[in-house]
Amino acid sequence: MIPSLRAIHFLISYGCSSECDHCFVWATPRRLAGMTAEQVDEFLEQIASLGMVTEVCGEGGESFTRYQVLLHFLRRATALGLSASALTNASWVTSRQQAEERIAELMAAGLTNLGISTDRWHQRYVPVERVDTLLEVCEAAGLAAARMETTPESVMFRGRAAERLAPQMPTRPAEELTVCPHEQLGSPSRIHLDCYGWLHLCQGLTLGGESIQEAVANHDPQRHPLVAILLDGGPCALGKYAAELGFQMHHGYVDGCHLCYRAREFLRPKFPDLLGPDEMYGS
Numbered sequence: 366m367i368p369s370l371r372a373i374h375f376l377i378s379y380g381c382s383s384e385c386d387h388c389f390v391w392a393t394p395r396r397l398a399g400m401t402a403e404q405v406d407e408f409l410e411q412i413a414s415l416g417m418v419t420e421v422c423g424e425g426g427e428s429f430t431r432y433q434v435l436l437h438f439l440r441r442a443t444a445l446g447l448s449a450s451a452l453t454n455a456s457w458v459t460s461r462q463q464a465e466e467r468i469a470e471l472m473a474a475g476l477t478n479l480g481i482s483t484d485r486w487h488q489r490y491v492p493v494e495r496v497d498t499l500l501e502v503c504e505a506a507g508l509a510a511a512r513m514e515t516t517p518e519s520v521m522f523r524g525r526a527a528e529r530l531a532p533q534m535p536t537r538p539a540e541e542l543t544v545c546p547h548e549q550l551g552s553p554s555r556i557h558l559d560c561y562g563w564l565h566l567c568q569g570l571t572l573g574g575e576s577i578q579e580a581v582a583n584h585d586p587q588r589h590p591l592v593a594i595l596l597d598g599g600p601c602a603l604g605k606y607a608a609e610l611g612f613q614m615h616h617g618y619v620d621g622c623h624l625c626y627r628a629r630e631f632l633r634p635k636f637p638d639l640l641g642p643d644e645m646y647g648s
């Protein structure tokens with residue numbers, strides 16, 4: 366059981382209009398996988414029946430690449446009494462009028478809050494003027510919205526960031542990386558759900574289980590073979606565990622996520638039900 370669980374973030378799409386170097390879900394315009402409206406209905410029914418989740422968020426990838434599914438998600442979640450937010454990169458804001466029309470439609474569907482991702486990596490693909498316009502439109506419409514920026518100091522070196530950004534960065538000794546730096550693996554308040562029904566404690570590290578109810582009801586951090594190791598000794602312990610099976614553990618990694626991600630990549634064949642799907646590992 367996960368008594369701390371309050372929010373589930375829906376990965377509405379694994380696809381994106383952009384292909385940022387720091388993206389930890391490897392999103393790209395070439396990825397097509399994403400949720401259908403029917404899946405949204407099924408997942409939301411299961412989540413509502415848990416009785417503990419009060420918030421859901423539509424994200425990705427870029428949730429607006431499946432705009433009709435996002436609208437459906439907001440309507441259904443709101444009808445079930447859940448607070449529904451969304452995250453976007455604002456790439457779709459081609460005019461102020463279009464932004465106004467969509468924000469009005471999204472608010473009518475139940476949207477309570479919009480996060481807008483923008484930073485030096487996003488801006489290679491999305492002009493910051495689109496973000497500024499969207500923020501102005503949200504403010505005028507009375508919708509809570511916020512700019513969400515990753516700084517060079519806050520990059521998590523997993524996913525595409527491990528491949529594209531880590532090679533240029535200084536490293537720390539693996540022996541120092543003894544704590545997971547970003548996720549409450551023992552008592553998460555928020556987890557992610559994708560179009561395959563996988564529930565992610567951290568992107569690519571899942572709960573397992575046949576259904577949402579089963580996964581949440583049966584989860585015991587100390588009995589999850591990978592979470593137990595991470596809770597005990599962090600990425601360093603996971604790297605050492607993988608090394609016993611043949612993983613070439615280096616002396617240094619950029620951060621804990623970098624070591625954790627590389628060890629998990631190696632361990633995927635041994636834990637196919639817990640480490641996936643392919644999208645999260647760039648396959």
Ligand code: SF4
Pocket residue numbers: 381382383384385387388389390391392393425426427454482487
């Ligand atoms: S960081 Fe966001 S905008 Fe960039 S590729 Fe990933 S999902 Fe898309």
Ligand code: SF4
Pocket residue numbers: 523544545546547548567568570595600621622623625626
């Ligand atoms: S250390 Fe591993 S589990 Fe923790 S946030 Fe980083 S990648 Fe995720």
